[in-house]
Amino acid sequence: MVKTAADEIVQTPLDADTETRILDAAHAVFMRRGTAGARMTEIAREAGVNHALVHYYFRSKQRLADAVFRRAIGEFFPVMIGVLASDAPLEEKVRRVAAAQIDMLQKNRYLPGYLLAELNHYPERAEQLLNSMSGTTPANLRARLFGTLGTQLDEAARNGTFRAIRPQEFVLNLVSMVVYAFAARPLVMAIMGMDDATFTAMMEERKATIPAFFLAALRP
Amino acid sequence: MVKTAADEIVQTPLDADTETRILDAAHAVFMRRGTAGARMTEIAREAGVNHALVHYYFRSKQRLADAVFRRAIGEFFPVMIGVLASDAPLEEKVRRVAAAQIDMLQKNRYLPGYLLAELNHYPERAEQLLNSMSGTTPANLRARLFGTLGTQLDEAARNGTFRAIRPQEFVLNLVSMVVYAFAARPLVMAIMGMDDATFTAMMEERKATIPAFFLAALRP
DNA sequence: GGTCAGTTTAACAAATTAGTCAAACAGAAT
DNA sequence: ATTCTGTTTGACTAATTTGTTAAACTGACC
Numbered sequence: 001m002v003k004t005a006a007d008e009i010v011q012t013p014l015d016a017d018t019e020t021r022i023l024d025a026a027h028a029v030f031m032r033r034g035t036a037g038a039r040m041t042e043i044a045r046e047a048g049v050n051h052a053l054v055h056y057y058f059r060s061k062q063r064l065a066d067a068v069f070r071r072a073i074g075e076f077f078p079v080m081i082g083v084l085a086s087d088a089p090l091e092e093k094v095r096r097v098a099a100a101q102i103d104m105l106q107k108n109r110y111l112p113g114y115l116l117a118e119l120n121h122y123p124e125r126a127e128q129l130l131n132s133m134s135g136t137t138p139a140n141l142r143a144r145l146f147g148t149l150g151t152q153l154d155e156a157a158r159n160g161t162f163r164a165i166r167p168q169e170f171v172l173n174l175v176s177m178v179v180y181a182f183a184a185r186p187l188v189m190a191i192m193g194m195d196d197a198t199f200t201a202m203m204e205e206r207k208a209t210i211p212a213f214f215l216a217a218l219r220p
Numbered sequence: 221m222v223k224t225a226a227d228e229i230v231q232t233p234l235d236a237d238t239e240t241r242i243l244d245a246a247h248a249v250f251m252r253r254g255t256a257g258a259r260m261t262e263i264a265r266e267a268g269v270n271h272a273l274v275h276y277y278f279r280s281k282q283r284l285a286d287a288v289f290r291r292a293i294g295e296f297f298p299v300m301i302g303v304l305a306s307d308a309p310l311e312e313k314v315r316r317v318a319a320a321q322i323d324m325l326q327k328n329r330y331l332p333g334y335l336l337a338e339l340n341h342y343p344e345r346a347e348q349l350l351n352s353m354s355g356t357t358p359a360n361l362r363a364r365l366f367g368t369l370g371t372q373l374d375e376a377a378r379n380g381t382f383r384a385i386r387p388q389e390f391v392l393n394l395v396s397m398v399v400y401a402f403a404a405r406p407l408v409m410a411i412m413g414m415d416d417a418t419f420t421a422m423m424e425e426r427k428a429t430i431p432a433f434f435l436a437a438l439r440p
Numbered sequence: 441g442g443t444c445a446g447t448t449t450a451a452c453a454a455a456t457t458a459g460t461c462a463a464a465c466a467g468a469a470t
Numbered sequence: 471a472t473t474c475t476g477t478t479t480g481a482c483t484a485a486t487t488t489g490t491t492a493a494a495c496t497g498a499c500c
Contacts, residue, residue, distance in 0.1 A: 018477080034341055036257030040458065050479050055459060113340030119406040120333030121254055126410035142413065163436065168412055169426075173433060176400035177393055183403060186339040190346035192388055193362065206389075213393060216383065217437035238447080260488065270449050275489060 019057050022047045026054075026064050027071060031110035034117050035065045072115055073129055075108060081133075084171065085144040090152055090162065095211045098178055102207050105182045106200060112183035145171065162218045173217075177210050239277050242267045243287060246274075250288045251330035254337050258285075292335055293349055295328060301353075304391065305364040310372050310382065315431045318398055322427050325402045326420060332403035365391065382438045393437075397430050 025047035029038045040061055044051035058064040083096045105111060119126055130138045146167040153170060156162035181188055181203065189199050245267035249258045260281055264271035278284040303316045325331060339346055350358045366387040373390060376382035401408055401423065409419050 032341070034254060034256060034337065036254060037341055039456090041456095051458090052460080052480080053478060056477075059459090061458065110340060113336055115407075116333055116403050117254065117337035117340065119404070120330060120337065121252070121257055123406040126406040129407070130410050138410070138413065142411070145411070165433075169429060169433075172401060172408065173397055173430075176396045180396035180400045180403075181392060183336050183400075184339070186343040186346040187335075187349070188392065190350050190358070191362070191365070193358065209389060210393075213385075213389075213437045216439070217433045219436070219439070259486090261486095271488090272450080272490080273448060276447075279489090281488070 018047075018049065018053070022049065022054055022057055023064075023067060023071070026058075027068050030065060030068045031072075031108075031114045034114065034121070035061075035069075036121065038065075040064075069118060069125065069129075070132055072111060073133060075104065076111060076115060077133055079104065080175070081141075081145060084149055085147075087148065090156060091211075091215060093149070094174060094214055097174060098210045098214075099207045101175075101178045102203055105179070106203060109182065109185060112179050113185070116183055160220050163220050165218060174210075174214055177214065178206075181206070238267075238269065238273070242269065242274055242277055243284075243291070246278075246284050247288050247291060250285060251292075251328075251334045254334065254341070255281075255285045255289075256341065260284075289338060289345065289349075290352055292331060293353060295324065296331060296335060297353055299324065300395070301361075301365060304369055305367075307368065310376060311431075311435060313369070314394060314434055317394060318430045318434075319427045321395075321398045322423055325399070326423060329402060329405060332399050333405070336403055380440050383440050385438060394430075394434055397434065398426075401426070 022043065026038075026043045029043045029046055033039075033042075038061075040054055041051045043064070044054045047054070054064070058067065079100045080097055083093055083100065086093070088096065119129075130141060133141060136144070149170065150167040153162065153165060153167055157164040185199065188194070189196075192198075194202070242263065246258075246263045249263045249266055253259075253262075258281075260274055261271045263284070264274050267274070274284065278287065299320045300317055303313055303320065306313070308316065339349075350361060353361060356364070369390065370387040373382065373385060373387055377384040405419065408414070409416075414422070
């Protein structure tokens with residue numbers, strides 16, 4: 001009943017709270033198909049309930065889509081922000097962001113594709129995202145993301161331990177290298193002739209090779 | 221007539237070939253909304269024609285979507301492949317890929333988001349993509365992408381002019397840094413507090429900073 | 441002027457899909 | 471046992487959306 005197709009993964013147990021089961025099913029369906037491509041009936045089927053029940057709990061597709069979007073944000077950003085805002089030394093930040101983010105994305109393969117697609121199709125959500133993120137203001141968030149990091153980078157540049165780089169570029173380059181392969185996963189797999197296992201293995205390797213590459217670029 | 225909404229850009233002149241006008245309109249709409257979110261009527265409106273005419277020329281939404289997808293592939297890959305497969309020295313390849321790709325993406329801001337979303341929602345298209353790309357076989361394409369480049373990298377590593385790196389990682393890291401910012405454009409703009417002009421300026425800068433960063437990482 | 445092929449349109453049909461609602465149901469409290 | 475509340479369902483509606491078709495139009499050619 002929860003299992004909807006031969007290759008579908010069984011998700012939330014049937015005895016779990018119905019609302020949770022529906023949200024989990026919605027999460028899975030929205031991730032794979034995107035908001036526009038998702039069908040309320042498919043979500044109901046995947047949750048093992050009548051589709052009227054989905055409306056009973058979430059009223060409209062829009063509300064359900066919002067709930068899923070918020071959840072997706074909550075999975076993607078907090079860890080990374082926490083690491084970057086911490087007092088850990090720069091090398092450790094790089095290694096920890098790469099490892100934590102890759103671990104998370106190995107378990108949520110559709111997350112980057114889903115988030116990027118949603119943001120491209122409904123760019124106004126980018127603002128909503130900023131506000132709903134860790135409950136602070138956008139300005140505050142920027143401070144957390146780039147403040148400490150910027151200070152560390154300034155100091156390192158003065159000491160001559162790191163080549164100068166703006167914190168924005170630092171974060172953008174690092175996130176690019178970590179996230180892009182997952183966002184473009186079907187493309188990367190096809191071009192390199194990989195199967196799922198090979199891709200997973202490559203990304204495990206990249207937990208080490210990305211930080212090595214990245215830190216090498218910042219040698220003075 | 222072609223202009224459909226206040227903030228819409230006028231596209232193809234009304235006296236252009238009707239089929240071309242429809243394909244251009246479809247291109248624009250599919251890019252912004254994705255295949256699932258696009259409406260045949262919106263395409264017709266944007267092309268300034270009756271929506272039956274869209275079916276007259278392209279039969280079904282699926283066929284039109286395929287035509288647009290093929291066109292998008294044709295815009296995205298050929299230049300990059302050409303540069304990477306060429307005999308230019310490594311440093312020049314890096315600089316030329318970055319510059320050419322960023323130039324192209326500045327003019328097609330929705331392209332990466334569209335392609336990544338389509339590939340995530342319909343992963344089977346990745347195969348189609350490989351085959352329809354430059355008319356060669358996947359194996360042949362891999363050879364063009366990684367063959368010459370691999371030889372150059374091997375030699376450079378032996379000479380001690382470059383740190384050793386596999387051609388696959390070389391390409392993946394480079395493409396990540398170039399493309400990701402465009403794919404995540406609404407997110408990047410929101411987090412960094414940028415407007416369109418600032419984003420464009422940053423990407424112009426990155427034509428130089430990405431190659432610098434990238435080549436610095438490969439110093440021995 | 442007439443006709444002929446290709447183009448364009450208005451009107452229509454068919455299917456899909458979000459959302460509603462009254463009735464059935466289940467379990468707890470009285 | 472009865473009632474009551476929150477849950478679940480089947481049947482329905484309304485709107486949207488893809489696709490079709492016959493007729494109208496247009497310009498080239500005779």
